[in-house]
Amino acid sequence: MTVAKASRISPLDSTAAEPFYRQIYDRFRGAIASGLLKPGDRIPSARALTRELGLARGTIEAAYSLLAAEGYIQARGQAGTIVTPGLKPQAPVAIPTTQSRSSIAAASFRPDSILPFQMGLPALDMFPRKIWARLGARCVRAMQPSDMVHPSVYGLPALRAEIAAYLQVSRGIYCSPSQIFVTSGYRHTIELIGHALLKAGDRVWLENPGYPPTRELLGHMNIAAVPVPVDREGISVSEGIKLAPRARAAVVTPAHQSPLCVSLSLARRLALLDWAARNNAWIIEDDYDGEYRYVSRPLPALKSLDCGGRVLYAGTFSKVLLPSIRLAYLVVPETLVERFEQITQALAGGSPELTQALVTAFIREGHFARHIQRMRKLYAERRKATAAGLDSVLGKHMRIDSQPGGMHLILRLQGRRSDRRLVARMREEGLYGEALTDWTMGSDGASALLLNFTNIDSQRTAEIFGRRILGLI
Structure with missing residues (x-):
């Protein structure tokens, strides 16, 4: 029986819009569809892949759970996890490109994705999943x-x-x-x-x-x-x-x-x-x-x-x-x-x-009250880090509003830039943003970006994404 190695799966991209569990899922699915992994082949255990990739065990398990739910893999207890026997490899259904994701996001006010700066999402990485x-x-x-x-x-x-x-x-x-x-x-x-x-x-x-x-x-x-x-x-x-x-x-x-x-x-x-x-x-x-x-x-x-x-x-x-x-x-x-x-x-x-x-x-x-207290502290830190990171890169082009609370930042665009046009370009590049003018009734709305900060984990991450936004201005 062939045992797949993580090295046979294309490397993960830490700067990509897709979360790691989804990248792992896509890579295994692609390997199965292309014949790189064949029915009956054994894939690495979640523990082994955790060590190999240096990720959290829960991330690997989330990807494996999705693969199993869709019938790509089967758990065989002590025998390990294998590609489903008898599975007929097919070319995978086209994974939406960043452009098609833009269309999806435009059609739904709250898309079912996890993108940088996506509005409406709490800090999913810090949710107490074990509890x-x-x-x-x-x-x-x-x-x-x-x-x-x-x-x-x-x-x-x-x-x-x-x-x-x-x-x-x-x-x-x-x-x-x-x-x-x-x-x-x-x-x-x-x-x-x-x-x-x-x-x-x-x-x-x-x-x-x-x-x-x-x-x-x-x-x-x-x-x-x-x-x-x-x-x-x-x-x-x-x-x-x-x-x-x-x-x-x-x-x-x-x-x-x-x-x-x-x-x-x-x-x-x-x-x-x-x-x-x-x-x-x-x-x-x-x-x-x-x-x-x-x-x-x-x-x-x-x-x-x-x-x-x-x-x-x-x-x-x-x-x-x-x-x-x-x-x-x-x-x-x-x-x-x-x-x-x-x-x-x-x-x-x-x-x-x-x-x-x-x-x-x-x-x-008591978990609810403790969770809110932790998130209030975390969001204060992430808001400060995200604002600092974005300001260091975009400060000449945008002004960040000072605000007492909430889960998103407001970036006021300098000059006569269109927030809708910039948001559309961000969606094409796998970034999320909402235009303040889309929230405004009438034609007198100010031009600004609405960016969620709860899932931005550091100032460095904010700077990386800020440079990607800068390239779109």
Whole structure:
């Protein structure tokens, strides 16, 4: 039996956009398709390849798991891992080039890739996978027949209770578990609110610039988006009143405005609450990354100031845990619980109970709080390193905004450069960026790059990618 050696696989590229596990997967798949590795050939053990390549064991196992899931390799216990017997080698399906990746990214606001500076991703390299795997295995072993029926459409009761306790301590929100509805993500949350409280023809304030999917979702529901300008104090309530005093709702990001990262001032918070109370309007607070503030303790949520029951608080686990779990939640005023129960029953959405049970255990045993504390420290370090690295290379062409928190940097382009054109060229080169003008309604938007820093591990890495961006300017 032939035993493949790592040297027979093309070397890995530390500067490539593809993560190492994906590079290993691509190389083994290519070797099998080309006949370099034949059915029945033994491939190196994960332990051996770990030593050979100097990578983490988990990286190798991730690549092998993907190969096994697609039927390329089989584990044979003590006999090792082999290329699947009887496998008929075929030319591999064309792996998307950087150009086709650009098309994919352009078609999806949140692509299913892991690229340098990709928005919306936490530090995936630092996620506590061993703890997660242990809790997951325990949850699976503990499953009973009662856990296998249709889950509650409102969310797992234990998870709703843990979220309520967490919000009281961390965000200053006092609510009962019955006020919390577990959803499958922010879009599901907005859809739920739209069906429960809004109707076609209603007008809703949106921050400008602001999160593009929100206006897209409202447009599908025939709800008119009213762009309200944002300045250093957050959304301009006075401008909103001038533009649409009788708007039915306002969608805001008070902790770190998305995408400018400014915090909504206390005066603006009180003015917004006053407007909602006087006009019987609703405030939808999107607290997507409120935990990540670096200049002081995280600010209390706007919901914590809500005495009139006008604020609906939307949270998510995508930024603090993993986007792939598709888990978020909505806190509604007590007077709206029955209405949201009716709408939730009609829509019958929700997330798998096993996933919810895993997150419940992660929170209950203290891992969630410790993870956020670690990430807050890590992100402060990575933000500083990324900003320093990019500034050293791109300082003559861009200015990096100073901001109190968040998970991305804002690079203001000097001169009359187009952020959209630069982003398109970055996508072609395997780098990710978003154009501030794409987040802006109207034609008056400033030109800037939005670059996530959570997966940039050092100043040197930022400098390497910065030089690649420099070559595109």
